[in-house]
Amino acid sequence: MRDDAARRVAEALDRRGLAAPGRLLADAHRPLAPLLADLGAALGPLLGTAFGARASDLRAILDDPRGLDRVIEELDHRPSQAPRADAR
Numbered sequence: 001m002r003d004d005a006a007r008r009v010a011e012a013l014d015r016r017g018l019a020a021p022g023r024l025l026a027d028a029h030r031p032l033a034p035l036l037a038d039l040g041a042a043l044g045p046l047l048g049t050a051f052g053a054r055a056s057d058l059r060a061i062l063d064d065p066r067g068l069d070r071v072i073e074e075l076d077h078r079p080s081q082a083p084r085a086d087a088r
Contacts, residue, residue: 003070005057010074012054023075026068037062 013022029036040047040059047055061067 003074005060006067006070006074008057009061009071010078013075014078019075019078023072026071026075030068033062033065033068 010019010022013019037059040062044055044059047059051058061071064070
């Protein structure tokens with residue numbers, strides 16, 4: 001897997017303000033990655049029609065043994081989008 005899929009997933013999570021929960025979930029599901037990859041292979045055609053390119057990005061991440069690590073690295077290297085104290 002190239003880092004493009006990990007970068008796109010990290011950007012999508014960050015745009016939605018879900019970088020921190022996404023980081024926690026990716027870290028927590030790291031031991032389940034092989035099982036999730038098998039599930040993605042089984043449900044791939046169904047998920048592909050429902051989610052399009054997002055499904056292929058997630059499948060690429062889960063198929064790569066270091067895929068979740070790359071997502072975590074991308075999330076860790078992104079600047080924080082936390083609201084400033086003076087923002088109204």
